[in-house]
Every structure is written in structure tokens, then in C-alpha cells.
Amino acid sequence: MEPKETLFDFVQQQSGKLLEQTLTHTGLTFISVLLAVAIGVPAGILITRRKKLSGLVLGFAGVMQTIPSIALLGFMIPLLGIGPKPAIVALFLYALLPIIRNTFTGISGVDPSITEAATGMGLSKRQLLYKVQLPLALPVIMAGIRTATVINVGVATLAAYIAAGGLGEFIFGGIALNNTNMMLAGAIPAALLAILFDWLLSLLQHINVRKARKTVYILPVIFLALSSFYLVPDTYNSKMLAGFTPEFMGRKDGYLGLKSVYGLRIRTLVISDMIMYKAAWEKKLDVISGSSTDGRVKAFDLVVLEDDKHIFPPYYAAPIVKNETLQKYPELEPALNLLSGTINDSIMTDLNYRVDYLKQNPEKVAKDFLVAHQLWKPAGTGTKGSIRIGSKIFGDGYILANMYKMLIEGYTDLSAVTKTGLGGTKIVFDALTNDQIDMYPEYTGTGLLVILQTPQQVTDSIISDSKKVYDYVSAGFQKQYGIKWLKPIGFNNTYALMMRRTAAAELHISSISAFTHYVNQQ
Amino acid sequence: MIKLDHVSKNFGPEKKAVNDISFEVHPGETLVLLGTSGCGKTTTLRMINRLLEADSGHIFVNGKEIKTLAPELLRRNIGYVLQNTGLFPHYTVSENIGIVPALLNWDKTRIRERTITLMDKLRLPAAGYSNVYPHQLSGGQQQRVGLARALAADAPVLLMDEPFGALDPLTRISVRREFKALDELNNKTIILVTHDVEEAFELGNRICLMNEGRIQQLGAPLELLFHPANDFVRSFLDPQRLQLELKALKIKDLWTWIPDKPATTDNARLLTAENSCWEALDAITSQPVTVMHNQAKKIIDGNGLMEAVAAYKQ
Numbered sequence: 156m157e158p159k160e161t162l163f164d165f166v167q168q169q170s171g172k173l174l175e176q177t178l179t180h181t182g183l184t185f186i187s188v189l190l191a192v193a194i195g196v197p198a199g200i201l202i203t204r205r206k207k208l209s210g211l212v213l214g215f216a217g218v219m220q221t222i223p224s225i226a227l228l229g230f231m232i233p234l235l236g237i238g239p240k241p242a243i244v245a246l247f248l249y250a251l252l253p254i255i256r257n258t259f260t261g262i263s264g265v266d267p268s269i270t271e272a273a274t275g276m277g278l279s280k281r282q283l284l285y286k287v288q289l290p291l292a293l294p295v296i297m298a299g300i301r302t303a304t305v306i307n308v309g310v311a312t313l314a315a316y317i318a319a320g321g322l323g324e325f326i327f328g329g330i331a332l333n334n335t336n337m338m339l340a341g342a343i344p345a346a347l348l349a350i351l352f353d354w355l356l357s358l359l360q361h362i363n364v365r366k367a368r369k370t371v372y373i374l375p376v377i378f379l380a381l382s383s384f385y386l387v388p389d390t391y392n393s394k395m396l397a398g399f400t401p402e403f404m405g406r407k408d409g410y411l412g413l414k415s416v417y418g419l420r421i422r423t424l425v426i427s428d429m430i431m432y433k434a435a436w437e438k439k440l441d442v443i444s445g446s447s448t449d450g451r452v453k454a455f456d457l458v459v460l461e462d463d464k465h466i467f468p469p470y471y472a473a474p475i476v477k478n479e480t481l482q483k484y485p486e487l488e489p490a491l492n493l494l495s496g497t498i499n500d501s502i503m504t505d506l507n508y509r510v511d512y513l514k515q516n517p518e519k520v521a522k523d524f525l526v527a528h529q530l531w532k533p534a535g536t537g538t539k540g541s542i543r544i545g546s547k548i549f550g551d552g553y554i555l556a557n558m559y560k561m562l563i564e565g566y567t568d569l570s571a572v573t574k575t576g577l578g579g580t581k582i583v584f585d586a587l588t589n590d591q592i593d594m595y596p597e598y599t600g601t602g603l604l605v606i607l608q609t610p611q612q613v614t615d616s617i618i619s620d621s622k623k624v625y626d627y628v629s630a631g632f633q634k635q636y637g638i639k640w641l642k643p644i645g646f647n648n649t650y651a652l653m654m655r656r657t658a659a660a661e662l663h664i665s666s667i668s669a670f671t672h673y674v675n676q677q
Numbered sequence: 678m679i680k681l682d683h684v685s686k687n688f689g690p691e692k693k694a695v696n697d698i699s700f701e702v703h704p705g706e707t708l709v710l711l712g713t714s715g716c717g718k719t720t721t722l723r724m725i726n727r728l729l730e731a732d733s734g735h736i737f738v739n740g741k742e743i744k745t746l747a748p749e750l751l752r753r754n755i756g757y758v759l760q761n762t763g764l765f766p767h768y769t770v771s772e773n774i775g776i777v778p779a780l781l782n783w784d785k786t787r788i789r790e791r792t793i794t795l796m797d798k799l800r801l802p803a804a805g806y807s808n809v810y811p812h813q814l815s816g817g818q819q820q821r822v823g824l825a826r827a828l829a830a831d832a833p834v835l836l837m838d839e840p841f842g843a844l845d846p847l848t849r850i851s852v853r854r855e856f857k858a859l860d861e862l863n864n865k866t867i868i869l870v871t872h873d874v875e876e877a878f879e880l881g882n883r884i885c886l887m888n889e890g891r892i893q894q895l896g897a898p899l900e901l902l903f904h905p906a907n908d909f910v911r912s913f914l915d916p917q918r919l920q921l922e923l924k925a926l927k928i929k930d931l932w933t934w935i936p937d938k939p940a941t942t943d944n945a946r947l948l949t950a951e952n953s954c955w956e957a958l959d960a961i962t963s964q965p966v967t968v969m970h971n972q973a974k975k976i977i978d979g980n981g982l983m984e985a986v987a988a989y990k991q
Binding site: 282 | 726728748749750751752753757759760761762763764765766767776777780826836
């Protein structure tokens with residue numbers, strides 16, 4: 156076995172990327188805090204003079220604060236698209252409340268006898284503000300800026316979801332890949348940044364403004380300088396822009412494979428699966444990593460590029476059933492195999508499209524399909540016994556579970572219940588081995604990599620051949636768990652690189668090799 | 678110097694804080710606005726430097742209607758002393774004193790010299806105190822800095838709102854004594870607000886006694902004591918009447934009623950006729966005193982003095 160990679164190794168290997176992410180993160184934080192100071196401090200001053208407005212302004216800022224950060228980022232996408240712009244706006248809105256509120260509290264908290272004395276001596280409103288109110292409120296205002304900065308260092312990790320970069324790329328990549336080193340390589344610097352900025356600002360909080368006038372002028376310059384860090388990493392340019400999920404970025408059967416096997420060199424953004432398809436359709440991204448049978452491939456008129464060098468492992472779906480169940484009810488296997496070979500990639504995509512995008516009931520979609528393929532039969536007596544069918548939370552699973560229920564009830568005297576929404580692979584597979592369900596549809600690739608945890612050399616040797624993978628997985632499951640893989644259904648729900656159908660047609664690109672050739676031409 | 682002409686001020690529809698007030702303060706005079714809390718004395722004061730705007734009537738400072746002046750410019754020419762000093766906590770003592778001169782664009786040397794002069798006069802030697810912050814000073818010292826700040830630009834008019842109100846009784850007496858002795862104040866026109874009758878009688882050339890927004894009586898201390906305009910004035914002064922009378926009356930006021938007694942001993946203590954009866958009484962407790970007035974000499978003992986007071990009142 157290979158020696159285990161340590162956090163130190165990871166940081167060393169990825170130091171360039173880590174530095175870039177840290178700079179981006181710092182930039183995002185400070186641009187947004189700077190904007191919030193520029194708007195929030197004057198707003199706070201205004202509402203000390205027009206108290207009627209204070210409820211309205213503080214209320215607005217308070218509502219912004221209560222919106223969950225990921226939702227706020229989500230709201231920004233229709234307005235501002237993806238990338239730094241919506242992230243900065245969302246972070247700015249988050250930073251507003253502490254800054255406005257502390258400015259308001261700080262200035263309102265100045266001893267009224269001091270302001271009266273100042274007015275009585277003949278200071279103008281402006282002089283009162285600059286010579287008395289702001290200097291005396293400064294510690295409170297700085298506390299607000301500190302709070303806003305620390306909040307923003309935290310929230311900025313989420314910016315990775317909308318392709319704005321930052322340390323969130325490592326954190327979410329690490330979570331998706333179950334790679335603790337990667338996760339810590341993002342989380343530890345983020346925490347250190349928060350502590351560092353908090354400490355630096357705390358030093359500024361109690362300076363005597365009048366004695367250190369220069370510091371006050373230098374401060375915005377420092378903020379601006381830190382903000383400009385955001386621009387540094389953006390220099391690497393290429394014709395095309397790719398948006399990949401954090402998971403895809405870190406996988407060998409993902410971006411790493413694209414780089415090493417195809418030699419692809421492209422500017423990448425890390426983005427959440429939830430908004431990636433739409434962003435491609437809106438031409439914010441040119442190519443994305445996706446799941447080949449996802450309904451959104453159809454909804455957003457995307458086309459899957461052929462993986463002609465086979466870096467993506469086959470994810471053929473097939474029902475897996477415990478041996479005991481098959482022995483007990485021999486009529487079960489033929490009934491389940493009826494589905495074999497009927498659903499290819501584009502049919503599955505279409506079925507998912509109906510469920511995910513047209514919001515049709517999975518049960519209705521399943522029945523319509525069976526009726527159209529003359530597989531549907533009215534339910535039998537259902538007296539012989541009951542089969543429990545599980546599924547994961549994805550669209551594929553719901554539809555397939557419903558089809559199997561109808562086939563079992565139509566072709567045998569068994570009844571069937573579906574237990575859909577069993578979360579991820581681990582949960583549903585544990586349910587099967589612990590006799591809480593009798594069967595569920597699984598993917599060969601998942602069986603190979605996640606459940607059997609097949610060693611790298613073996614994987615490499617068989618991965619390009621879907622038949623070999625199926626055989627290997629069947630044998631392994633039979634031997635280790637006493638579980639049988641029935642015939643594959645036909646579709647391959649694998650990772651895929653996809654682009655807009657129109658763009659692909661225009662550039663005559665249909666495979667990843669062709670795409671790589673086009674991108675690397677420059 | 679300062680003139681109020683039928684001035685009124687309302688807070689809300691029903692509450693008349695100040696109701697049709699007119700008075701005039703002459704140059705170099707100290708007028709005390711006296712009354713219980715809520716009588717309108719502070720409101721009256723704050724209208725003069727336009728911290729409040731009068732609802733009706735006219736106010737003149739130095740012959741100019743104040744509404745015609747920019748409030749900031751008006752205020753820079755009026756010294757203002759508050760009960761809670763209102764010193765800037767982030768300014769040192771000398772910076773606090775220099776605020777108004779700086780607003781008036783004095784050059785730095787002039788401000789520094791002026792600050793040092795004032796600090797010396799107020800017994801806060803610049804060497805030890807100029808770079809100290811207000812919170813490092815005692816209450817009495819803070820109040821002296823507040824006074825120095827009001828005097829810094831040498832404004833001819835001084836408004837003082839309960840200037841000794843926040844001090845303990847002992848400190849109050851000593852600061853008040855210094856205040857009286859301060860030559861800087863000799864030519865100032867001063868309006869001082871207080872609720873302390875003794876303070877009013879000690880510091881005021883004239884006293885304006887107010888109640889419920891109206892002037893009850895305006896006159897010299899002796900007039901209020903011996904010719905009260907109404908029952909309110911009488912009852913307001915009653916609790917401290919004897920002490921006030923003895924302090925207000927000078928020996929020369931009683932001269933004709935003091936019985937003639939030939940001097941018996943030469944070593945009796947000597948007072949002038951400008952001393953108050955209170956001071957005379959204080960001296961008499963040990964032995965009779967000799968008083969000189971217009972080349973005449975009289976020996977006064979306790980009985981003689983009290984008889985004279987009783988005769989004066991009739």
C-alpha cells in the first residue's frame with residue numbers, strides 16, 4: 156500500500172493553490188468589508204440624525220443578516236450571475252448590520268453633556284462629527300468592523316459554491332472527497348485568517364485617533380491593498396472557462412485525469428452542483444462537470460462529450476439483491492430482469508428531466524414508461540410475501556424503485572414497498588446488509604470504488620472496460636456480502652464533461668480529445 | 678449687553694417652559710437665574726446661545742438680535758460652562774482649553790500662551806497639568822478646566838449652567854471663592870443659573886427668581902429679602918432668611934442704627950463698614966469689634982448688631 160499522505164504533504168504539494176486561495180479569500184473579505192464601511196458608517200451617522208429612519212435601516216440590515224448565507228448567495232445568482240460579483244455583494248450585505256449598528260450605537264452613546272458642550276462652544280455639525288462624535292465612537296465602530304470581518308472570513312468559504320474561489324474550494328472539495336487533509340488545508344488557514352484579522356483590528360481599536368492621525372489615513376489604503384489580492388490569481392487566461400464541482404476538482408476520475416490523461420489546460424472555477432448546469436446555459440461557463448443522466452442536461456440543452464480515453468469509470472446501474480431473497484422467491488429475478496436493456500442514457504436523462512424539472516410524480520413517470528414499453532401489468536394478489544425496495548435520494552433511484560415495485564407486483568404474487576430517500580451509498584448499503592431492505596439499484600462504479608474499496612492498480616487495469624468492472628463487482632459482492640448483481644439496466648450515469656449543444660455544434664466538438672485539442676490550440 | 682424681550686418657549690402644546698420673560702443684563706454685571714428645578718431657568722439660558730430657539734420674543738446680545746447671527750459664530754463669542762463640565766475626554770487639559778481659540782483660528786503660540794496664563798490663574802500649573810486627560814483630574818479641577826475653557830477666547834459674555842452643582846459642598850465653597858476672586862471675570866457679563874439660594878446671594882449682583890416659567894422678582898439681593906414682590910418670593914427665601922440677611926447686609930447699611938459706644942480697648946479687632954453683618958457676627962463671638970466708617974469708629978457687640986438689624990427691618 157502507498158504510504159498515507161499527511162496534511163503537511165498535501166499543503167506542500169498544493170502550496171501554490173493554497174496561496175492563491177488564501178489571497179482570494181482575503182480579497183473577498185476585505186472588498187466586501189470596505190464597501191460595507193463605505194456605506195455602513197455614513198448610514199449609521201445618518202440615522203443618528205434622523206432617528207425615524209433608524210428602525211427602517213437597522214431593520215433592513217437585520218433582515219439581511221438573518222438570511223442563511225447559502226440562500227443569500229443563491230438569491231444573488233439570478234441578479235448577478237456567478238463568480239466574485241454576487242459573492243462580494245452577499246458578503247457586503249452580511250457585513251452591513253454590525254457596522255451600521257455599531258456606528259449608530261457608538262455615536263448615540265457619546266455623553267450628551269459632551270456634545271452639548273461642543274455645540275455650545277460653537278462647533279459646527281461637521282466639526283462635532285469629526286472632532287467629537289467619531290473619535291469617541293471609534294472603539295465601538297471598530298468593534299463592528301471586527302465583527303463584520305470575522306463573519307465575512309467565515310461566510311466567504313461559501314463563495315466557492317458560486318465560483319468565486321477562496322479557501323472554500325479546499326473545504327468543500329475535502330468534504331466531497333472525504334479527504335481530511337484537503338478539508339483541513341482549507342479550514343485551518345480560514346480560521347487563522349479570522350484570528351489574525353481580528354487581532355490586527357483589535358490593535359487599531361484603541362489607538363488614540365488624534366495622536367495617530369496617519370494611521371487613520373493608512374487604514375483605507377491597507378484595506379484597498381488587501382482587497383486587490385482578489386485580482387492577483389485571475390491572470391491565467393484561456394479561451395474557455397470550466398466550472399467543476401469541488402469533488403470533481405480533486406478526483407483522479409475527474410479534473411486530475413483530464414489534466415494527466417488528456418493534457419487539458421483550462422481556466423477552472425469551483426462551483427456548486429446546484430447552479431452549475433444553469434450557469435453553463437447562461438454562458439457564464441463553457442464547460443462543466445456533470446452527471447450524464449441528470450435531467451438538467453436536457454433542461455438546459457447541454458451535450459455530453461464522449462470520454463474517448465476512458466477516464467471516467469463506468470457507472471452502469473443494476474438491481475442488487477440478497478441471495479437469500481432470490482432463493483426464497485425464485486420468480487423475483489426474471490421479473491427484475493425485465494427492465495434490463497430498456498433504458499439508455501438519453502432515456503434516463505429524459506425520465507430525470509420529467510421528475511426533476513417538470514416536477515412530475517416519479518410513480519407516474521415510472522408507470523408511463525412501463526406502459527409505453529408494454530411491460531406494465533395490473534398488480535397480482537400480493538399474498539405471497541413482501542419485498543422492500545430501497546433507493547438513494549437521487550432522481551434515478553426514485554424512478555427505478557417505482558418501476559421495480561410495479562414489475563414485482565405485476566409479474567409475481569409478491570407485494571412491494573419502496574423505501575426511497577435513504578441518503579447516500581453508505582446508508583442504503585448498510586440497510587441492505589442489515590436486512591432492513593431486500594434490494595436497491597446500485598452503480599458498478601460505486602460498487603467498485605466506494606463499497607469494495609478496490610486497490611488502485613486493479614481499478615486502473617479494468618476501469619476502461621465496463622464489462623470487466625461489472626464482472627469484478629459481481630464476484631466481489633457475491634464473495635464478501637452474499638449479494639447478487641442482476642443484469643445491468645443499460646444506462647451509464649457517470650461523470651461527464653458537457654457543454655452547450657449549440658457551442659459544441661458550432662465548434663464541431665463531440666469528444667473530450669477534440670475539446671482538449673481546441674482549448675490547447677492557443 | 679444681553680436683553681430678553683417677551684421671550685416664551687413651549688415644550689409640547691400644554692407645557693409652557695418659559696412664559697413671557699423680559700430682562701436686561703448690563704455690561705460687567707452678574708445676573709443669577711434662581712429657582713427650583715423645572716422653573717425654566719436653564720431653558721432661558723439655553724435660548725441665549727441658541728441651543729434652544731425661542732418660540733416668540735426677541736433676544737439681543739451686544740445689541741444684535743441673535744436670530745440674525747449664525748449660531749456657531751454667536752456661540753464662539755459666548756463662554757459656556759456646564760454642570761457636568763462636558764470636557765472632551767480624548768483631549769488633554771490644554772487642548773480642551775484651546776478649543777474655542779482654535780475655532781477662532783488663533784495662531785498656535787497665542788493659544789499656548791493664553792492656555793498657560795489661564796491654567797496658572799486657576800491653580801492648575803501648566804507644567805503638571807497641560808498633558809493630563811480630564812479623567813485624571815478631581816471634580817473641582819475638572820470644573821476649573823471647564824471654566825478656563827469658557828474664558829479662553831476672552832468672550833465678553835459668560836453663560837453658566839449650575840457650574841458648581843456637581844461638586845461636594847466643601848469643594849463647591851472653595852471653587853466658588855476662587856471664582857469670585859478671579860480677575861478674568863471682573864469685566865464679564867455673566868448669567869448664572871442655580872437652585873442654590875446661598876450661591877445666588879453670594880455671586881449675583883442681581884437675582885432673577887423664577888417659578889413656573891415666569892419671573893417672580895428681579896432685583897438686588899437686599900430688595901428680594903426686604904421688599905419681596907409676592908408670597909412666593911418670601912416663602913422661597915424664608916428657610917435661610919436670617920443667614921441671608923446677615924450676609925447681604927453690610928455694616929455701612931446699618932451704620933445709623935448701631936448704638937454709639939466709646940472705644941474701651943485698643944486691641945479690639947478692626948473691621949471696615951464694607952464687611953457683612955455675617956462676618957461681623959463671626960468676629961464678635963470672641964470679643965466686640967471696632968468698625969471704621971467715614972473716619973468714625975464704633976465698637977459693635979452682639980446685642981448692638983442684632984438691635985441694628987431689627988431697626989433696619991422696620
